[in-house]
Amino acid sequence: xxxxxALAAAAAAAAGPAIADLRWERRVLVVAAxxxxxxxxxxxxxxxxxxxxxxxxxxxxxxxxxxxxxxxxDDAAAIRxxxxxxxxxxxxxxxxxxGHVAVRSGEPILAESIQSRIDAMPMRxxxxx
Numbered sequence: 001x002x003x004x005x006a007l008a009a010a011a012a013a014a015a016g017p018a019i020a021d022l023r024w025e026r027r028v029l030v031v032a033a034x035x036x037x038x039x040x041x042x043x044x045x046x047x048x049x050x051x052x053x054x055x056x057x058x059x060x061x062x063x064x065x066x067x068x069x070x071x072x073x074d075d076a077a078a079i080r081x082x083x084x085x086x087x088x089x090x091x092x093x094x095x096x097x098x099g100h101v102a103v104r105s106g107e108p109i110l111a112e113s114i115q116s117r118i119d120a121m122p123m124r125x126x127x128x129x
Contacts, residue, residue, distance in 0.1 A: 016071070016072055016073050017072055017073065018072055018074050019062065019072050019074055019082075019095070020099075022060060022072075023097065023099045024097050024098070025097065026058045026059065026060045026097065027057065027058055027059045027060070027095060027096055027097055027118060028059070028060050028061075028062055028072075028094070028095040029048075029054075029059055029060070029061045029062065029092065029093070029094050029095075030062045030063075030064060030079060030085070030091075030092065030093045030094075030095065031044050031045070031048075031061065031062070031064070031092050032063075032064035032065075032076075032079070032080065032085045032090070032091050032092070033064070033065055033066075033089075033090045033091075034065075034066060034087060034088050034089070034090075035065060035066055036065035036066065038065070038090055040090035040107065040108055041063075041065060041090055043108040044090075044092055044108040044109070047109065047110050047111055048061065048111050051111035051114075051115070053111065053118075054111075057115065057118045057119075058097070059114075060072070062074075062079070064076045064079050064080065064085070083095075083101065089106060090106060090107075090108075091104070091105070091106055092104075092105050092107075092108065092109055093105075094114060094117065094118070096121060102121065103117055
């Protein structure tokens with residue numbers, strides 16, 4: 001039984017961090033939709049495509065499409081429950097390094113808007129001094 005638990009723990013660690021593990025280290029942009037072919041989900045992907053500012057701003061993008069999650073090891077139901085994301089509609093949230101939800105939208109957001117919101121955050125301003 002101990003070997004099975006160790007194997008499960010190793011598999012979870014290999015899948016990447018949980019959102020909670022990123023607190024104080026990374027900002028998390030969660031893009032959620034009922035399906036991967038949701039028009040708003042695809043529009044958000046396009047809006048983020050080629051966004052060069054994500055790495056400089058310590059942003060991890062997490063996608064939740066149906067029951068599938070990429071970017072972290074959390075499961076879709078847990079993410080939706082924790083952040084009150086509707087399972088049947090598109091939503092995008094930006095979680096600050098301190099764990100609070102800084103931006104919440106039911107529509108896709110331009111990368112420039114996300115970037116300017118991050119640049120206005122106290123932790124970001126303090127890091128640039």
